[in-house]
Amino acid sequence: MDSIKLFKQVTDAITTVILYILLLALILGMAKTLLEIRFIIFESLESGFNHMVTSVLTVFIVIDLFKAFVDYHEHDRIKLTDITDATILIVLREIAVGLYAQKFGYEFILSLSVLLLVLGIIRVLAVKYSPAKVQVPSTPVKEEVKPSKTGLGALLDRCSSEPEGN
Template identity: 70%
Template sequence: MGMVKTLLDIRLIIFESLESGFSHMVTSVLTVFIVIDLFKAFVDYQENDRIRLTDITDATIFIVLREIAVGLYSQEFGYEFILSLAALLFVLSIMRVLAIKYSPAKSRAPGADTTNVQSEGQTAKQSVSAILDKCKAASESN
């Protein structure tokens, strides 16, 4: 649904002002990234019956980045608000790094650090590709 909205926003660029249409496009694309990340967290919850802290912090980081981009583009926020969002982004990034470093799923074997990080990335890619395959199959059947 988000991609349909994004494609419909292209007509705003053509028929309305470029500034208004581009603003809608940027907002829509960033919102699609947030929805994809939330779907990834939901699929991970369905498979493992737990929610990982990294999934939640990723979604929150995407939301903060979206707000910063929209605020900077529309020039409605003051520098104090942008700086506070940047500080929040910094804290969330530190929290994500610490969540990966001190993950309870990580084994204590030597050399496990790189293996677990690689397998987490591969699992995320497989989950996202499974979701995209399901969406593609559903759109082809319609």
């Protein structure tokens, strides 16, 4: 058996298992988010909102990872934009959780913000200089040469293209 085919089969099997695990995590995360509505109703709004923000951002991270694995499973390549999107969401989640819990110092939040800025720049550059976009230098378009008609077809074409003058 060819080692490349074996590698492809093994990675396909692993990504399929991971996709099912991520799908299960997505379903359970959504159910947990819906169940956390009770914190808003029965406890303080601040505590419930903190739980909801954390859960929703976590679900978005799982969705982004799911998208990255589906893209890898279909195209056998990892897109830098998918990975940076997931990382940006993770950093945003950590900033949001830290701000609500008020457990981070300004130095840590500042460092996460700089990391977020760098990731945003990487994301913009990855989109701008994407290898999927082939940049072709502009070349003049050649005019299509039609074969010349002879006989009755040429006579009809000449008659219909000449302006009528009286």
